[in-house]
Amino acid sequence: MNIRGHSKLKSTELLERATIVVPGGMYGHQNASSLPAPFPQFMRSGQGARVVDVDGNEYLDLMCSYGPVVLGHHHPLVERAAAAQAKLADCQNAPSERMVEMAEAMVATVRHADWAMFQKNGTDATTLCCTIARATTGRRRILMAEGAYHGAAPWCTPRLAGVTPEDRVNVGYFTFNDLESVKAAVAMTGDDLAGIIVSPFRHDAGLDQELVDVAFARGLRNLCDETGAALILDDVRCGFRLNVGSSWELIGVAPDLSAWSKAIANGYPLAAVLGSDRFREGATSVYTTGSFWFSSVAMAAGVATIEALRGEDAIATMVRMGEALRTGIALQAERVEIGIKQTGPVQMPYLTFDDDGRGNHLLADFFASKALENGLFIHPRHNWFVSAAMTEEDVEVALDATQKAFNAVSALMRSRATR
Amino acid sequence: MNIRGHSKLKSTELLERATIVVPGGMYGHQNASSLPAPFPQFMRSGQGARVVDVDGNEYLDLMCSYGPVVLGHHHPLVERAAAAQAKLADCQNAPSERMVEMAEAMVATVRHADWAMFQKNGTDATTLCCTIARATTGRRRILMAEGAYHGAAPWCTPRLAGVTPEDRVNVGYFTFNDLESVKAAVAMTGDDLAGIIVSPFRHDAGLDQELVDVAFARGLRNLCDETGAALILDDVRCGFRLNVGSSWELIGVAPDLSAWSKAIANGYPLAAVLGSDRFREGATSVYTTGSFWFSSVAMAAGVATIEALRGEDAIATMVRMGEALRTGIALQAERVEIGIKQTGPVQMPYLTFDDDGRGNHLLADFFASKALENGLFIHPRHNWFVSAAMTEEDVEVALDATQKAFNAVSALMRSRATR
Numbered sequence: 038m039n040i041r042g043h044s045k046l047k048s049t050e051l052l053e054r055a056t057i058v059v060p061g062g063m064y065g066h067q068n069a070s071s072l073p074a075p076f077p078q079f080m081r082s083g084q085g086a087r088v089v090d091v092d093g094n095e096y097l098d099l100m101c102s103y104g105p106v107v108l109g110h111h112h113p114l115v116e117r118a119a120a121a122q123a124k125l126a127d128c129q130n131a132p133s134e135r136m137v138e139m140a141e142a143m144v145a146t147v148r149h150a151d152w153a154m155f156q157k158n159g160t161d162a163t164t165l166c167c168t169i170a171r172a173t174t175g176r177r178r179i180l181m182a183e184g185a186y187h188g189a190a191p192w193c194t195p196r197l198a199g200v201t202p203e204d205r206v207n208v209g210y211f212t213f214n215d216l217e218s219v220k221a222a223v224a225m226t227g228d229d230l231a232g233i234i235v236s237p238f239r240h241d242a243g244l245d246q247e248l249v250d251v252a253f254a255r256g257l258r259n260l261c262d263e264t265g266a267a268l269i270l271d272d273v274r275c276g277f278r279l280n281v282g283s284s285w286e287l288i289g290v291a292p293d294l295s296a297w298s299k300a301i302a303n304g305y306p307l308a309a310v311l312g313s314d315r316f317r318e319g320a321t322s323v324y325t326t327g328s329f330w331f332s333s334v335a336m337a338a339g340v341a342t343i344e345a346l347r348g349e350d351a352i353a354t355m356v357r358m359g360e361a362l363r364t365g366i367a368l369q370a371e372r373v374e375i376g377i378k379q380t381g382p383v384q385m386p387y388l389t390f391d392d393d394g395r396g397n398h399l400l401a402d403f404f405a406s407k408a409l410e411n412g413l414f415i416h417p418r419h420n421w422f423v424s425a426a427m428t429e430e431d432v433e434v435a436l437d438a439t440q441k442a443f444n445a446v447s448a449l450m451r452s453r454a455t456r
Numbered sequence: 457m458n459i460r461g462h463s464k465l466k467s468t469e470l471l472e473r474a475t476i477v478v479p480g481g482m483y484g485h486q487n488a489s490s491l492p493a494p495f496p497q498f499m500r501s502g503q504g505a506r507v508v509d510v511d512g513n514e515y516l517d518l519m520c521s522y523g524p525v526v527l528g529h530h531h532p533l534v535e536r537a538a539a540a541q542a543k544l545a546d547c548q549n550a551p552s553e554r555m556v557e558m559a560e561a562m563v564a565t566v567r568h569a570d571w572a573m574f575q576k577n578g579t580d581a582t583t584l585c586c587t588i589a590r591a592t593t594g595r596r597r598i599l600m601a602e603g604a605y606h607g608a609a610p611w612c613t614p615r616l617a618g619v620t621p622e623d624r625v626n627v628g629y630f631t632f633n634d635l636e637s638v639k640a641a642v643a644m645t646g647d648d649l650a651g652i653i654v655s656p657f658r659h660d661a662g663l664d665q666e667l668v669d670v671a672f673a674r675g676l677r678n679l680c681d682e683t684g685a686a687l688i689l690d691d692v693r694c695g696f697r698l699n700v701g702s703s704w705e706l707i708g709v710a711p712d713l714s715a716w717s718k719a720i721a722n723g724y725p726l727a728a729v730l731g732s733d734r735f736r737e738g739a740t741s742v743y744t745t746g747s748f749w750f751s752s753v754a755m756a757a758g759v760a761t762i763e764a765l766r767g768e769d770a771i772a773t774m775v776r777m778g779e780a781l782r783t784g785i786a787l788q789a790e791r792v793e794i795g796i797k798q799t800g801p802v803q804m805p806y807l808t809f810d811d812d813g814r815g816n817h818l819l820a821d822f823f824a825s826k827a828l829e830n831g832l833f834i835h836p837r838h839n840w841f842v843s844a845a846m847t848e849e850d851v852e853v854a855l856d857a858t859q860k861a862f863n864a865v866s867a868l869m870r871s872r873a874t875r
Contacts, residue, residue: 055555057573058560058570059559059573060737061740065743067745067749070757079553080551081553107747126501127519128723131488132497133500134496136478137477140478141477158746164610187511194486196742198591199586199590201596207622209619304546307548323615325483325578326484326485326719328577329576
């Protein structure tokens with residue numbers, strides 16, 4: 038892969054065109070302007086665990102489209118189901134049978150779920166969970182962890198431009214894994230607590246990932262039981278990568294509502310809210326809809342994704358590949374005597390360098406650049422994603438790239454030390 | 457079509473299954489529970505101007521998936537472009553060349569636009585317009601027409617369940633086509649007016665449609681020029697059905713920002729915000745994104761849709777078919793001596809019956825039922841949509857169904873009169 042040397046001529050040319058017709062050239066999480074220089078702004082194709090950018094550089098893919106691709110690109114079972122449905126119809130005057138099948142599949146798969154509703158964005162799902170919590174409880178206040186990402190609507194988007202203070206007046210904050218901070222926030226809401234929204238683990242961008250403390254999760258469950266508020270699990274990023282079911286089934290804590298998107302249809306645009314019977318009436322009372330929310334192709338892809346996840350024992354594969362990757366990277370770092378931390382579940386790895394310039398991530402940026410130039414697509418400030426399409430050989434390819442990247446970091450550090 | 461008589465066995469059976477796993481059985485604008493009994497809850501397929509429900513009933517389609525289908529179902533040029541892109545990739549680590557092409561195509565097509573951003577839902581687009589208006593002006597207040605539909609987020613959704621008062625504290629209301637009411641609302645905002653959002657014509661569900669008064673539109677433009685607020689055109693429902701360009705180009709009024717979705721990719725899930733250079737910096741400052749916003753297949757479909765709209769002179773076809781339909785319906789009503797009103801642009805027709813039970817729409821419901829049973833898919837309380845796939849023969853088929861429906865309404869009215 039990438040044998041002709043890394044080029045980004047075409048990507049740069051496209052970005053010049055984009056800069057004329059798109060504000061800032063690009064926006065959102067796929068804006069490459071915040072990434073190190075070698076990163077391409079435009080991609081061309083993908084197959085299995087490999088992706089190719091517009092300049093023909095091929096990469097082993099450890100970003101998986103920031104999560105949606107869980108079985109690998111162009112998974113045959115998913116593509117077949119989507120193509121069969123596309124021949125019939127996608128967006129119609131009413132949903133198709135596929136929507137019932139997908140709702141049944143989600144309810145059968147996720148333990149806490151008695152019902153399902155579908156949307157297009159993860160943000161649709163997290164926002165709708167809050168709305169259903171409010172409709173059910175008749176209360177207003179939602180608590181979330183400070184710094185957590187629950188989407189890009191005014192109530193939660195990480196940048197404040199265009200957001201009014203009123204958009205957040207009903208949102209309170211706590212510290213992830215700090216139950217006392219939640220209790221304090223709950224106390225401040227008085228009798229107005231509608232819900233607590235939380236991600237399965239702390240996956241804030243740019244920070245070491247932090248697995249959930251089981252006592253913390255249980256504590257949230259108890260607080261919600263005591264107050265009647267909804268416990269909302271934001272499984273948008275983790276859902277179906279850690280478990281074929283809710284990510285907190287692994288620790289035995291059941292939310293009342295959960296938000297899903299990304300991986301549930303292996304890259305086809307779909308989101309979902311799942312809930313328990315206590316919230317069914319509230320969910321029915323809310324008016325929520327979208328032009329493409331009932332489209333069938335993504336739902337057909339979703340049904341096939343769930344089948345394939347089970348049929349291929351996909352989680353076990355991702356765990357195995359993720360563990361091999363983590364072990365290999367740890368060994369490489371040790372050998373070149375570079376202090377690193379690897380955090381998060383092995384399927385969603387995150388790598389930081391000790392003393393990496395107080396959050397500047399200069400070493401992480403340099404490492405990611407060198408990995409990219411050697412054919413591995415990772416991100417310096419966002420967790421990576423392992424897909425079930427990865428093989429042992431792919432892990433070797435990945436580790437070859439990380440080895441070269443570590444060597445480059447080591448050389449950089451030595452040159453700095455001797456200056 | 458529908459020669460074996462209208463059946464809804466399979467649709468009913470699916471709805472029974474759905475009722476277990478979906479709150480209320482279905483939600484949003486595609487919830488058939490508010491439609492007359494013969495309407496199916498589930499569809500199977502579509503081709504050109506024809507759609508088939510899960511029971512095999514075939515209909516001439518005058519709903520066009522509530523707007524997205526503008527060239528007809530499975531338009532060959534659009535399907536070819538989408539399939540070619542799908543072979544490469546859809547959702548990737550970064551957008552593809554298709555995004556640049558689609559942004560260029562939108563900017564080249566829509567006169568007021570200097571730039572484009574893409575999303576998935578019409579609600580994403582209208583909400584982002586408000587956010588960009590706020591980011592640019594540093595102000596908070598948005599004005600909208602009372603009763604207008606601008607999406608299903610808490611700030612604008614038509615039902616209040618789960619909505620907090622704070623969600624709407626920065627929204628003010630005026631009456632469509634009543635400039636004095638806008639001036640009064642503007643006066644009340646003081647110096648805090650960020651934007652005025654308005655649809656190209658009044659297409660509120662359940663009410664006679666009302667074309668925009670040109671003086672009203674110009675008055676809004678002047679008010680925004682005087683105050684520095686953004687004039688936001690919500691072209692989600694009308695865009696590319698009235699004009700290949702902004703719907704207000706037809707009256708020579710340019711908005712600052714416009715929201716698009718539905719028809720721009722002929723049924724593939726896509727939305728867009730277009731804006732002028734004055735709002736580019738504000739748009740750049742806002743953090744907005746979605747997992748599937750950069751997906752390529754819908755953008756490839758969008759580029760092809762714009763080409764086909766132009767290449768086939770699709771607007772002229774829709775106008776011609778819409779006019780033939782309107783003339784035919786008017787004649788039929790006259791002949792059976794039933795008082796009706798046909799309102800809205802001919803491509804987005806809406807039919808009401810005089811003295812139809814004070815908003816109960818009983819006659820409209822009955823008429824729509826009979827039309828449906830005779831093979832015409834319309835809606836009793838929502839505007840219809842003509843597609844460019846309609847032919848003169850299709851208009852005849854539609855008019856045959858409306859004739860039978862008028863006859864049934866006439867018989868019903870006579871039986872009531874003699875009771």
